[in-house]
Amino acid sequence: MITNGKEIALIWYEKLKEEIKLLDKKPWLAVILVGDNPASIRYVSQKAKWAKEVWIQFKLIKRERGIQEEELKEDIKKLNNDETIHGIIIQLPLPSHIDTNTIINTIYPVKDIDGFTAINMGKIALWDESGLAPCTPSGVIHICKVNSIDLEWKNVTIIGRSNIVGKPLVSMCINEWATVTCCNSKTKDLKSHTQNADIVVLATGKPWILTKDMIKKEAFVIDVGFTVIDEKIYWDACFQEISENGNPITPVPWWVGRLTVLFIMKNTLKAFYMQNK
């Protein structure tokens, strides 16, 4: 049976803590939060909590929902040029009047903890490990590794083609020699792409798109997506029936969610070292 992601994260946090504790100068992570989306506030507070836990200094910059793109760019440029700040995160989503891609690409690639800038994306595609890789896909690959799943020779089906999960994960799985299929909401006959998969990753935010009849008995399901409707959480997978069917399946909260935050801390330390060579 699969091990608990929370525990794996805790082991890593211990290691990070020991390492950072010994540093004379500590890494600093700055997070910009625009508006007051409750989910964003929750995510930011998770980052603050775990940063503190491992001796990473945390700076929160709050901005009004109505902030203009130029002002936000100025905030980022200040952080880019501030030598005491090693990592910058713009909490997504941003209000619709702001172009997310432009904002993200204003961050210096060496401070881009989320790994969303074009150059960090490209480095993943080129299997160049000198960059900062996106944290959720890194978490997914880590889940496979801790479960001794070698992606070589495996069929991996990824449902979702977002810039933050689906696409970088496709590149990472290709690098690991998996045969990768990337599905989206315009995929004809989803089942034909999941039924032979050894690993299925769900990252759509659409409830219950994967049912037990769509996968092999031994397929490993990694659920990254969820939706909140009327304060109730729905996974992308029919978690209960797939789980009862005997398939190994990992839900978001104790798994990928935990590992995403872990990789944010790991990237912050990597960025710190890159800037203090």
Place this chain on the structure above:
Amino acid sequence: MITNGKEIALIWYEKLKEEIKLLDKKPWLAVILVGDNPASIRYVSQKAKWAKEVWIQFKLIKRERGIQEEELKEDIKKLNNDETIHGIIIQLPLPSHIDTNTIINTIYPVKDIDGFTAINMGKIALWDESGLAPCTPSGVIHICKVNSIDLEWKNVTIIGRSNIVGKPLVSMCINEWATVTCCNSKTKDLKSHTQNADIVVLATGKPWILTKDMIKKEAFVIDVGFTVIDEKIYWDACFQEISENGNPITPVPWWVGRLTVLFIMKNTLKAFYMQNK
């Protein structure tokens, strides 16, 4: 039936020619050729020929096979800083003592005509059209478009995971809303990934890996790969039997090969405009 790629390229060359003829200053493309690999010499002469045809100025820089990485980087830096040069291509492959990725990433992204630098790769993944996209994958997408094949809702199987064809093509097809499968030499049961494909792209350089029994009758096959053994050319696909089977299939020389060179010229003009805004 599919139209001839050579003719499509010629139509485009006419357009480019008309446009560039009217420019006061002409775009300049510099190509660095290391060693005397006969295939590389042939590719370079094709570039020179078509550049001349469309009024693009062409500069060839020849270097000995034994050149050191640092010297080659110096050559590129000179071209980067030369305002009269708008595009730079390093003819691949490079000798094994030189790190190809390092050399490619020395090119300024705005002069990177092949579109192989990390930032241009990342822009493709992010569907950011401000960069320069790799030419062979652009040719493949163009082949689909001129044949009125809308990739949305389609299953595309790409065999090959190289940085120059397979990987960027995966990103481009995902952007076009295709369901994309990327296979490699460690794919179990290749046929299971080709039999439901609407489009199969071959880019492996392994002879005859696709036979008629592996695909649907109406599948469109785009062959990008070939191998030369004892002076005989072998396609990746069993061209004859697939063609006789009634499948639309495009061989390299009159199709993708032509379009790759066309997109090199298109990228050079785009780079020229980016540098002369």
